[in-house]
Amino acid sequence: MLRLALGVVAGLLVGVLVIFAVESVGHMLFPPPEGMNLTDPQAMRQVMMVIPWQAKAMVLIAWFLGILAGASTACLVAGRRALAGRVTAALLFAFAVWTMISIPHPAWFVVAAVVATLAAAFLADKAFGRVRA
Numbered sequence: 284m285l286r287l288a289l290g291v292v293a294g295l296l297v298g299v300l301v302i303f304a305v306e307s308v309g310h311m312l313f314p315p316p317e318g319m320n321l322t323d324p325q326a327m328r329q330v331m332m333v334i335p336w337q338a339k340a341m342v343l344i345a346w347f348l349g350i351l352a353g354a355s356t357a358c359l360v361a362g363r364r365a366l367a368g369r370v371t372a373a374l375l376f377a378f379a380v381w382t383m384i385s386i387p388h389p390a391w392f393v394v395a396a397v398v399a400t401l402a403a404a405f406l407a408d409k410a411f412g413r414v415r416a
Contacts, residue, residue, distance in 0.1 A: 290361025294371035298353020309341025365412030
């Protein structure tokens, strides 16, 4: 049980770090408009309408890679227990949903985010997880 918990914690840490790193690259490549207050929810709604689709795609890539790396790490640390990867993927997906609720995203992005995160979780599960009886 301890190894399972450590796997989830390690997976979350790796997943968040990967997401942060890839999103940081995206912010460098596609910076938000000058003078925008990114802590204001109304300003964030405006930013989402004017940033290019490539900037949004970088977020999708970040979420995919973060969940893939996090769930894979969790499975490996937990002794290839699929449950650790699934819990990690579910928690990281919950963070993505919270982000999509907090900051309005276009419909195509929401659909793509669900597909990308589920695909990442599935790949990690198949590659590194084994169901234990």
